[in-house]
Amino acid sequence: MPRHNSTKVSVYKTPDQEWLTLDSRFTFRCHAGLACFNRCCRTATIMLSPYDLLRLARALEINTGELLKRYTRREMDAQSNLPLVFIDLSRSPGGGCPFAGTHGCQVYHSRPAACRLFPITMGSRLAQNGIEDFYFCRRLDYCQGFDADTVWTVASWRANQGFQAYDEARREWLNLILAQGLRGPLQVEAAVLDLMATIMYDLDAFRSLAGATAFRQTCGLADETAAILEQNDAALLDFSCRYLADMLFTPGKLSGIFEKLADRFVQCISGAQKKNCAGRPAVDLKTKN
């Protein structure tokens, strides 16, 4: 497969790897009996979508603000200047992913999309016809999983790892990052970027904000919609992306809304951070292996 056109916007810019299609075959089996078991989790670069964060927060029974604070780091995307969130490998005492335990991944059933697809990586780019995906294989030199006889295609591996639900649930967010990237880096104050990061990734804080009267009046949010957002994580995720798209792509709206909501917003964040979200049912989130 040819390398992607550098004039397009992509979340992976320099994948110097083996290019694959959905039909490409590879052999792979990862299991605890291999000498390399867990090793890849010590150096992994795991970007988290808002859906990944929701799944992890619900699995760990903490709110999204706590999850962000304890386990992640933030970077600004060079093309869009929008915030990206990664698992912070410096948070565990010995280095490596803080969710890696002696017996493997401690959040396995809620592991992020990137971990599900590994050793395959998916990149996405925005072209004139919409988002195009591309795949490549990360053949770490110490990874013994490739020595197996089990044959996969990229498509069958995606299905086996429960990647589809995670992929579908991050598409609107991905589209935002890529669409802003096409327009160029967002030029706003740091405080506005913080607000956007919270709306994008700290969905429990955004839930508190969305329930506030000032916010509902500013957005014209109906009572029934607010009630759904209070209960339903998937609806909240969807609303957060639509709200951010409106803020980003409607001229003048971003700074205007921030000025109106700044005080209320700070209160909501601190309120959400104190709130115990343990036990919030994730029934509306798509569940798979």
Ligand code: SF4
């Ligand atoms: S290095 Fe490869 S085989 Fe070893 S644990 Fe990681 S993915 Fe599995």
Ligand code: SF4
């Ligand atoms: S979340 Fe789990 S699979 Fe992913 S890097 Fe961390 S320990 Fe490994």
